[in-house]
Amino acid sequence: MILHLLSRESWAEAQANRQLVVPSVATEGFAHCSTEHQIVDVANKYFRGVHNMVLLKIDPTKLTSQLKFEPPAHLDGSPTLPHEPLFPHVYGPINLDAVLEVIDFPCDSNGHFSAPPQLNTFNVVNIASAPHHWQRAAELSVSEWKKYFPNDTVQTYFDLYGLTGQYEGHFAETYIAVNPEDELLGMATLVDDDELPESNEPGPWLAAVLTVPSKRQNGVGSTLVQQVVKRAHQHGHRELFLYTADEQEWYAKKGWIPTRETELNGIAHTVMSLPL
Structure with a gap:
């Protein structure tokens, strides 16, 4: 919305x-x-x-x-x-x-506005600081991405969330959106290597952007993407990449530029980039 x-x-x-x-x-x-x-x-x-x-x-x-x-x-x-x-x-x-x-939408006696209860307000946090969300996040990820990564399991993602930051020569940061009731709404990851076969892009990558279906159209996905873009810039990168099978238009509206077509697990994808 x-x-x-x-x-x-x-x-x-x-x-x-x-x-x-x-x-x-x-x-x-x-x-x-x-x-x-x-x-x-x-x-x-x-x-x-x-x-x-x-x-x-x-x-x-x-x-x-x-x-x-x-x-x-x-x-x-x-x-x-x-x-x-x-x-x-x-x-x-x-x-x-x-x-x-x-x-x-009234302001208070000091002229200040606060979110009315009808709005689905949320915060974005690093998943490393919220281990109680790892299991649910991993289950959602397996369900969402299994057609692209059929060998990944709940443990695959569970391990990733526990290794947020630098690990074994690689880098990953996963961010989640949670509402005031601490309900998981969505997630997105910044990674140095997003496992795209025959990729020549230097990275880093925006990866695994996911919003819980019942929580879509509330700005969750857009806010998570913005957080990853911000973090990539803070790490000194000048370009960010992603690949998507069916969300090209959504990303294009946010300034992402298609660069080439490819396949992952037999499914057509578009590689896109964003200057930082």
């Missing part, structure tokens, strides 16, 4: 007009939106102390206008920073049948 923040008056006007035409579409070409993981920071940066606000919870698959994930627009004129998280931008009106829920 994605979110759009607006005044209650603007929402009433949109209902009367049967569509939401955000003023920024005329001035910037798109409507500013956020993921559930981003919205509180956005509200406190740009709307602190503003009352009578609501959040539109939007199903991106139902939008009739084009949706792109792009760097933030910096409405306050602050400079763009390298490797900032990508934000959802809707290039045109927001059709009301894409709005799943309207959430009251």
